[in-house]
Amino acid sequence: MLDEFVGEDIQELKRLVRGELIFRSDGKAYSEAVKCFNHDSKWSPRLIVQVRGAHDVQLVLKFARARGLSVSVSGGRHMFNNASMQGDIVIDMRLMRSINIDDEERTAWVDSGCIVFDVDQEAIAHNLAAVTGQYYDTGIAGFTLGGGLGFLSPRYGLSVDNLLAVEVVTPQGELLYIDDETDPEKMWVARGAGWNLGVVLRLKLRMYPMETFQHQGKTVHGYGGFVMWPLTAETVDPIAKILQKLFSLVESGKVPLETQPLMAFANPPPGGAPVLMLQNIWVGNPAGGEAFAKIFTDILEPAVNTCAPLDWLAIQDVHTAMFVRENRYYLSTRSVNEQALFGADALRTLTMQILENKPKEGFLVMIAGGKGITDVPVENTACTTLRESKVVCMVGCHVEDDDENIPAYEKAKAWVRGTLMGGLGPICRQSVYTNLDNVGTDEVVKQSAYAETARERIAAVKKAMDPDNIFRFTKTR
Ligand SMILES: Cc1cc2nc3c(=O)[nH]c(=O)nc-3n(C[C@H](O)[C@H](O)[C@H](O)COP(=O)(O)OP(=O)(O)OC[C@H]3O[C@@H](n4cnc5c(N)ncnc54)[C@H](O)[C@@H]3O)c2cc1C
Numbered sequence: 001m002l003d004e005f006v007g008e009d010i011q012e013l014k015r016l017v018r019g020e021l022i023f024r025s026d027g028k029a030y031s032e033a034v035k036c037f038n039h040d041s042k043w044s045p046r047l048i049v050q051v052r053g054a055h056d057v058q059l060v061l062k063f064a065r066a067r068g069l070s071v072s073v074s075g076g077r078h079m080f081n082n083a084s085m086q087g088d089i090v091i092d093m094r095l096m097r098s099i100n101i102d103d104e105e106r107t108a109w110v111d112s113g114c115i116v117f118d119v120d121q122e123a124i125a126h127n128l129a130a131v132t133g134q135y136y137d138t139g140i141a142g143f144t145l146g147g148g149l150g151f152l153s154p155r156y157g158l159s160v161d162n163l164l165a166v167e168v169v170t171p172q173g174e175l176l177y178i179d180d181e182t183d184p185e186k187m188w189v190a191r192g193a194g195w196n197l198g199v200v201l202r203l204k205l206r207m208y209p210m211e212t213f214q215h216q217g218k219t220v221h222g223y224g225g226f227v228m229w230p231l232t233a234e235t236v237d238p239i240a241k242i243l244q245k246l247f248s249l250v251e252s253g254k255v256p257l258e259t260q261p262l263m264a265f266a267n268p269p270p271g272g273a274p275v276l277m278l279q280n281i282w283v284g285n286p287a288g289g290e291a292f293a294k295i296f297t298d299i300l301e302p303a304v305n306t307c308a309p310l311d312w313l314a315i316q317d318v319h320t321a322m323f324v325r326e327n328r329y330y331l332s333t334r335s336v337n338e339q340a341l342f343g344a345d346a347l348r349t350l351t352m353q354i355l356e357n358k359p360k361e362g363f364l365v366m367i368a369g370g371k372g373i374t375d376v377p378v379e380n381t382a383c384t385t386l387r388e389s390k391v392v393c394m395v396g397c398h399v400e401d402d403d404e405n406i407p408a409y410e411k412a413k414a415w416v417r418g419t420l421m422g423g424l425g426p427i428c429r430q431s432v433y434t435n436l437d438n439v440g441t442d443e444v445v446k447q448s449a450y451a452e453t454a455r456e457r458i459a460a461v462k463k464a465m466d467p468d469n470i471f472r473f474t475k476t477r
Pocket of ligand 1 (some may be wrong): 073076080084093143148153
């Protein structure tokens, strides 16, 4: 297939852009460039431009505006709905990966093509860390602009709570520096619905010093791994007790700030048998992490316990085992109805229903985000869902990207929808965490991802900044 664009303007774009232009006709380069983490849906933009700076972005936007084309921005391509690949032209940030750390100020300017590991690696070299995601190649920009839940969140809040400024090229092509002083309303939008501002080039993040500990001659920053209990008819009661124990700690505000307990019902490899899994991450003295796990292992002896003292980069890599790249995923993340979930009977019923009804492709994850998140008033940032309750619940399924798996996948998707609609009792509220969802239609997500007043504020900024609606694939347009 020939390049789809003809005319002087495309020649000018090819001549002036410092980055790379990749067309559908570019074969392997194109198929590599469009790959997203989730293989459930595949998009094929007409042109992908891997930009090297503000001027490249301005050139692309000028070209798009003149032709009335739609534009999306892509970073780590981790958004499960693959929003960053939708539209005629994709501005790909991945060639921009510089990080500048200010040790004295404990801040960093991070290029928006950086992935989580770029930031973690550079920061820890300065014995600092930022609130980044739990998967090594999640894009730092998409992660932060939508909220950003990380292992440091119990102590320091979401990534948006640590976002100090952004540098943006607006849909109209203007290069803007935005912080709380220059434009508090746009900065508020940046913190949770930031993709409505245009193309974010760089983000200024707050950083924190990391305490170190010695373990067998190695420097570590904490403790982490998985604890797994088999889920069978015989273990339903103790498993319900484990969950009840955790949620009573959550309810009474007694979960230590060092940890962000994650419990998952899943069927992990190699055997694929059903388990309850605790992702036990502890940032601080490793002895504390061991003691925290013991609260639960005293209730029921686990079949697997991989926890060990770890350094920061290894801690950040623990979660990687939970998600396989390029599988097909269908999931949603909602705030939890605490009254419905925290009761002893509800947890036993939940455990029983998981045992009886959950397909092996399905998973149900409950994350106690932490006080650092819920102590911040909901209206402080545009990211409202994650602060509504002390626990968020992710319900989803995944299969290998192979057509043979489609029947099982469709069945598991039906289970996901049923579960979200109340099949397991009224556990999930309808408010969606946009960063982790591809179940909701655009309209559902638009209506439920942000509190009503937040929606109005976001829409007003979006309308003023993008009157031609070039970025028409943002969830909050
Ligand atoms: C395996 C896995 C683990 C995850 N773990 C976590 C986690 O621990 N905590 C958490 O909170 N979330 C997590 N997420 C969700 C993740 O934060 C979101 O999917 C996030 O949007 C990913 O950003 P990205 O840049 O990788 O994705 P992309 O798909 O490239 O972008 C996501 C969205 O942001 C927009 N965007 C990206 N860059 C820019 C930019 N520079 N300017 C303007 N808009 C931009 C895109 O247009 C798109 O709408 C995880 C996702 C996966 C797949």
